[in-house]
Amino acid sequence: MIETIVEMMSHAFIQRAVLVGTLISLCAALLGVSLVLKRYSMIGDGLSHVGFGVLTIATAFGATSPLYIAVPCVTISAIILLKIGNNSKIKSDSAIALISSSALAIGVAVTSLTTGMNTDVCNFMFGSILAMSKPDVYLSIGVSIIVAILFIVYYRKLFVVTFDEDFAKASGLKAKRYTNIIAILTALIITIGMRMMGVMLISSIIIFPALTSMRIFKSFKKVVLSSAIISVVSFLMGIYLSYIYNISTGAMIVIVNLVLFILFSIIEKIIHD
Amino acid sequence: MDLIQIKDLSFSYPSKKDTLKHINLKVKKCSFTCIVGENGSGKSTLLKCILGLNKGYTGEIKKETHIGYLPQKSEIQSNFPATIEEVVLSGTISNNVRSIFYKKEDKEKAKQVMEKLGIYDIRKKCFADLSGGQQQRVLIARALCATKDIIVLDEPTNGLDPSIAKQIYELLDRLKKEENITILMVSHDIERALNYADTVIELINGEITFEGKPQDFTLGGAK
Numbered sequence: 001m002i003e004t005i006v007e008m009m010s011h012a013f014i015q016r017a018v019l020v021g022t023l024i025s026l027c028a029a030l031l032g033v034s035l036v037l038k039r040y041s042m043i044g045d046g047l048s049h050v051g052f053g054v055l056t057i058a059t060a061f062g063a064t065s066p067l068y069i070a071v072p073c074v075t076i077s078a079i080i081l082l083k084i085g086n087n088s089k090i091k092s093d094s095a096i097a098l099i100s101s102s103a104l105a106i107g108v109a110v111t112s113l114t115t116g117m118n119t120d121v122c123n124f125m126f127g128s129i130l131a132m133s134k135p136d137v138y139l140s141i142g143v144s145i146i147v148a149i150l151f152i153v154y155y156r157k158l159f160v161v162t163f164d165e166d167f168a169k170a171s172g173l174k175a176k177r178y179t180n181i182i183a184i185l186t187a188l189i190i191t192i193g194m195r196m197m198g199v200m201l202i203s204s205i206i207i208f209p210a211l212t213s214m215r216i217f218k219s220f221k222k223v224v225l226s227s228a229i230i231s232v233v234s235f236l237m238g239i240y241l242s243y244i245y246n247i248s249t250g251a252m253i254v255i256v257n258l259v260l261f262i263l264f265s266i267i268e269k270i271i272h273d
Numbered sequence: 274m275d276l277i278q279i280k281d282l283s284f285s286y287p288s289k290k291d292t293l294k295h296i297n298l299k300v301k302k303c304s305f306t307c308i309v310g311e312n313g314s315g316k317s318t319l320l321k322c323i324l325g326l327n328k329g330y331t332g333e334i335k336k337e338t339h340i341g342y343l344p345q346k347s348e349i350q351s352n353f354p355a356t357i358e359e360v361v362l363s364g365t366i367s368n369n370v371r372s373i374f375y376k377k378e379d380k381e382k383a384k385q386v387m388e389k390l391g392i393y394d395i396r397k398k399c400f401a402d403l404s405g406g407q408q409q410r411v412l413i414a415r416a417l418c419a420t421k422d423i424i425v426l427d428e429p430t431n432g433l434d435p436s437i438a439k440q441i442y443e444l445l446d447r448l449k450k451e452e453n454i455t456i457l458m459v460s461h462d463i464e465r466a467l468n469y470a471d472t473v474i475e476l477i478n479g480e481i482t483f484e485g486k487p488q489d490f491t492l493g494g495a496k
Contacts, residue, residue, distance in 0.1 A: 037353060151371050160363045164355055168323040170342040171419055214397035218399035219356040 008243050016195060017129035017249070021235050023144035024193040029209040029231035030151045031186050033224050036210040040086035041182065043081060044190055044203035047169075050077045051191045052105035053110075055124055060114040065135045065247040070191045071143075075211040077103075082179060083165070094168030105197075120173050127250030130151035140192045142255050147185045156176060159220055205231060208257035216262035217272070230260060274337070275299040276423050276455055277323060282332035284322055292318045293479045294334070294386035303424070305449050305456040309488075310476035316459040317345070319476065320427055323457075338395045339367055341416030343409070345431065350408075352403060357411050358396040361387055364418030370403075379418075386414045389452075390444070413444065423455040430462050438462060442469045480493040 008014055036039055054073040077099065084095040111121050123126075123130075142253035151158070161168045162177045168175045188205070194202040209227035217223045238253030245252075277300040284293040293315045300306055301476040310316050323334060324342055341364065351482040364377035387393040390410055400411060409429055416424040426445075431440035447470045460466040467473060467487040475483035477491070481488055 037349060039349070055301040095401050097412070124402075156363070156366060156373070156375065157370075159359065160366050163350065163355060163360065163363065164344060164347065166324075166326060166347075167342055167364075168325050168366075170340065170344075170366075172370060173366065214352075214354050217401070219397070219400050220354055223354045246417070 004244065005174040005240065008240070013130055013132065014239070014243070016132050018239060019235070020132055020137055020140040020144075020192075021129075021196055021239060022232055023148075024189060024196070025205055025209075025231040025235040026228050027147040027151075027189050027192060028146070028205045029142050029181060029227040030139035030224060031189060031209075032206040032210040032231075033220075033227055034158055034182050034212075035163050035186065036207060038179070039183075040092075040182075041207050042093060042096050044186060045077070046081060046100035046264075047074055047078055047135055047187050047190045048101040048194050048199045048202045049100035049107075050074050051194050052124055053086070055194075056107040056110045057119065060110050066132060067136050067139055067191065067195070071139070074191045075184050075187040078183040079180060082183050083254070117122060123198075124194070125199050126248055127194070127196050127201060129196055129249045131167060137191070142197060145187045147189060150181065151186065154181065158182070158265065163220075169264075175181075197253065198248075201254050204254045204257060205235070208254070208261055212257070212261045212264045215261070215268040230257075231246065236261060242244040274302045276337045277457070278333075278335040279323070279334075282319075282322060282330055283332060284327060284330035286318075291479055293322065293330070294483060296479075298474065298481070298484075300423070300455065300457055301472075302455055303431040303449065303453050304472050305445070305470045306458070306472040307463075307470035307472060308457070308459045308474045309461075309463045310465070310478060313477040315478055317427055318479075320425055320457075320459055324425065338422040339420045341418070341420035343412045343416045343426040343429055345427045346408075352399055354448050355400045357387070357392055357400055357403075357414075358383070360374050360400050360411055361392075361396075361414045361418060362374070364415035364429060365446065367419050382484040383414075383418055386417045388401065390402050390414045391436075404437075406440060409433070409441055410444065413441075413466075413481070417448075420454075422453075426458040428459055428461060430465075432459065435465070438465060442466065445469065 022171045035043060049068050054070045055066050063069055081099060083093060084267040091220055157173055158176055159177045161173060165175045190202055193205065197205060209231035211222050212230050213226040217226050234256040237247055238256045240251040242252035279296055279298040282293060282296040283291065284408065285291045296319065308316050308319065318327065322330050324340060343473050362375055362379065362383045364376065365382060368379065369376060384393065387396055391408055392414060400408065430441055442465060445456050449456055471484065472482060473485060473487050473490045
């Protein structure tokens, strides 16, 4: 096993993927706890579809590092999504469904008009660890570090706002600001992570770790820490298994997450009975 | 001394007609005030104006101190992973919004409050696993961490067994007598609440129709 890992890590593209993937998994799990508890799980799904739309358009226009275009666009959509959900007659779940399917449709239409359904598009959909270019790696590292720092700085406030928004407001916190911060950070992580995980699979690394750790852990701090660990472990196991069995990395990571979720659910049952 | 003074407060939600009309109100220090009224009479709206959750009202609301708030139950909390300690400690946030971590004095305050309310020994338990009465006790503890003067409660005994509700009222009564905490609450549970309140305010259609001692208040007297 160790030999395989050494051999695996001798590839520069896998080194990049492991570095970026670990950081993204960690951040996705941190944000995921708040998103799941606030019942915003689907926002990840919606944003990844928006990301797909933007990436296909950017690629069609020949952008060399399309992430630099996708990141701001998806961030703006995240803010719009929250705004729609907060104060219009369209409820947020319908708003997410509307925006995500429209963006997906636009993306598919653009591809049909330009390159057709080639490997590039397939990589967007289901992810590829080969997709990470050097500038992408720098961007990913930068964003991940920002997300992690902001999460620690706002940890106390995020807890209050997530647990009880009215109490937070009555205590003088600007609750909307923190919801916006979460949405923006989620947008960043999703856009960066979707190159590797794929549009269809990225939202799972946000939701799974939080749900898995909530099976067993009953304190906010423990849930946050354990979902970060679960997320990174699933990622590393996933990338290892995908290397050995030659399975799509994104899919393998989701499957490992699923297995852990089932395992934790069984443990929960045993503890409770 | 008046902890809260309201002068000519009017408020309406967009697209609805007046919810609160020309409210004048004073909440005295160390009083136990109970706001009663039917659904839609504007009780909760009034609380939210006082707490600053409703913006865009006309009139004046003067607050002398920090308010500890106990909102109505939210669905999110029913399976939220958080210990009693985490919930109570989070009440101290208004004391130092800026800092990154809880300060030593915050932790000390939370400990004192939990001891006072008899929940210190179970502080590592999960909030969501507690009974309704225990949950309210924890939320009262959190409110006490946010203030040293006044707590505002929105239907604190909703959905509780009568015997448990009685314990909550007795706890509030004790806080008022022993700790000089002013209590302002909205309640449906008029009969029982009036055993403990010293001031009753009745709201009908957004207007105050009664203000005075509970013994002078007759249920449905406005009919």
